[in-house]
Amino acid sequence: MIHYIFRRTLIAVPTLLVISFIIFAILDLAPNDPTGNLPMTVPPEVRAKIRSSLGLDEPMHIRFGLWLVQFFINEPLNLMHEGFGISIGDAENRTRVISWATRSPVVDLIIQRTPQTLWVVGLSYLFGILIAIPIGIVSAYRQYSWFDQVGTFVSMVGFSVPTFFTGIVAIIIFSVQLRWFPMIYDTTLVVDSWQNFVSQVKQMIMPVSVLSLYNASQLSRFMRASILDNLNLDYVRTARAKGRSERVVLLIHVLRNSLIPVVTLIALGIPTIFSGAIITEQIFRVNGLGQLLIIAIEGADIPLVQTLTFIFAVLIVFFNLIADVVYGILDPRIRYD
């Protein structure tokens, strides 16, 4: 197993390098201009100067090389310097990956935004799982019962109605009509008292539930299908023949086997937590990574888009590995060595 993980990690390095180059090339070829959103009163010669001050005059391979050095060498060194006080080389004059729009280090922006995304999107993922698994079990066990029918209907709705629609419906009902929750996420709120904790919970309810609905509907369908696959297998009949109670048959035998593909699926879905729910964050004005990405794309802030998408790529590669390893641990039939 250790050998397998080691081998996979080694393969990941060239994969990621190729990915980073492809991202860079696509962004470079895209007809996008960081000065495109400036007011028309800014004359063309000023725009040209801005572009050259951002380093856009350099040829592509130089810019790519610079980004590689900044991201793989300077940024980790800087993290060590700021986080642990260990400095190697000239820590003060090291060039970092700088965002074009804010003129501040990209990694600082990402660090600033990660907590909100983890809280809102992470919680919704967790709630999604907690809701989906029991629903999936009951729906499968009582297939075609009214519970299954209702569950199927709700999950179809949750799966097929986009979050930008459910989000706005939630805002109109709960903010505009009932006035229960605020429609604007207050990102300056510091939880230091019970009162602020209550406001934090209140402002998180709508985005979290909209996303939970979406996540739960997807997962509950998988859970249901996986249990249905297992219920007809021989070992279930054997367990029943041995005189095990239905509870034990379902929750010990069937559930354990059915969870194998679902757990893998959950692991594979974790990177999407980091990439944030772009649209939901935008609707509720949660300052997470998804919103950061969309603003960067709109403003043609190439270093920020490049770095964010690359980090997502790293996470996807990493959690793919985790999913494979977990699969191996959960299912003794699978051995990698």
Next chain:
Amino acid sequence: MKYIISTLLTLALAVGIASPVQAKRGSDGQLNLLYWQAPSTMNPNLSGGTKELEASSVVLEPLGRYDENGNLLPWLAVEIPTVENGGVAKDLTSITWKIKKGIKWSDGSALTADDAVFTYEYCTNPDTGCTATNYYKDIQSVKALDSNTVKITFTVAKPFPYATFVGYNSPILQKAQFDGCQGAKAQECNEQNFYPIGTGPFKVVDFKPNDVIVFEANPNYRDASKPAFGKLVFKGGGDATSAARAVLETGEMDYAWNLQVEPEILSKMAQAGKGTVVSAFGTAVERLMVNFTNPDPALGEIRSEYIGGSNNRNAHPFLAEYNVRRALSLAIDRQILVDAGYGQAGKISCNVLPAPAIYASSANDECKTQNVAEANNLLDAAGWKRGSDGIREKDGIRLSILYQTSTNSVRQATQAFIKEMWKQIGVETELRNISASVFFGGDVGSPDTYQKFFADIEMYTNTFSGTDPETYMSNWTCKEMAQKRNKWGGNNMPRWCNPAYDALSAKMAKTAALKDRISLAKEMNDMLMQDYAMIPLIHRGGVSAHSNTISGVRMNEWDSELWNIADWTRK
């Protein structure tokens, strides 16, 4: 006895309320602003975007600024320098500003003329990448004569010398803070760019890029009783419709900026009675640019290039014809476009220079009413005959137009209306929309920019900053034509070239008297309009909304909407 006491109490209360209460700084608590585009920096010199200019305007201030009617007001200066008061040299080559005494930065140090000189040096350093350099154009030197006097000397005579240090585009930075941030270093000065020290009513306490800015009242602000708000939260992000909802329907926010929302939706929201929609007009005009050169892809290198020679050798096959251009303009019902897409934020315009009011010409009002019959007559007279499909033709050329603009729901609706209107006069239209960051981006490699203009007609809004139209009107001189040789860097998109117009433009650059400048500007506007080099559609205004509990908002299109935020109060 009881009665007397209660009467006395009531009286005392009444007196307490009636007596003029001296407003105290910070007495009105917190003010919440909502800008659906979030500012990414607080240094206006490194962004130039309206959202950053607006945000920084509550902290950084210029020497003079415009009020809501476009009048210049002295701000940090004692008065607006003019030739009459001796502030502007008789030969128009220098201007001397006197800074008010006793103005302090929010850190307590004094504002001096050196700060202004520094701001000029900071922005004109080529490595800074300053976005405001066109406000420091044609300057030979900026000198501090004493601690309160700045003299700007120009390389040419400047009839309108009020670009530098005027308006929210060109505020004064603190020298002490930005001293180490000039040139290439400007990019790395995070702390300075996010937390600039200013003289304005507020100071930055917390800046989260692309999200939210928290301000507090500046303890050293020059008026001890202002601002009325102790805390200002400037939230960014989201979309215009929900921003309008947050002010007009839920009342969570006090002010929302730039509400480009369908007029129908906005007026419905306003009926909730929580807020008021306000609008103001500046100089922005949505217009159709007419291509005078041939954009045929088969031409390759000389596509949309002006070659000149007699009769413009690369002339457009049909738009070069006067009757066609005039017919296209006459066929448009501009009122429909206003009602459907703009509402309070738009007015019909027949001029490319509709404001300030003194410059507005009334010679082109023909366009105010749609006249399909006349348009058809013009085309018939010019020999354009309808074919079997109803589209006009002449000598094998069909009146078929490729009409491009940026992607934006209002623009696409306008395109669809105009397509229908032109169909009535036998003109076929193909619509195209291009993402704004590509269309308005200057990527020389992209064929889809508005500068390259590889289409017959294109639509966008243009405007100018300040109130003087000289530079704006010089956009349509021959040397401004966007061409391959200037890497499509010119401003004359129609490639319309008229020596008589160039002469007027040169004359205006030398004319000082306002009366003469007005007549020159009008004459130039009329020349452009009557030759249909551009077809103006809508005079566009800004639309914002404020809560009914806020008073003092004076919506301004000539400067920052927050220009007088120090005077805002809560009722």
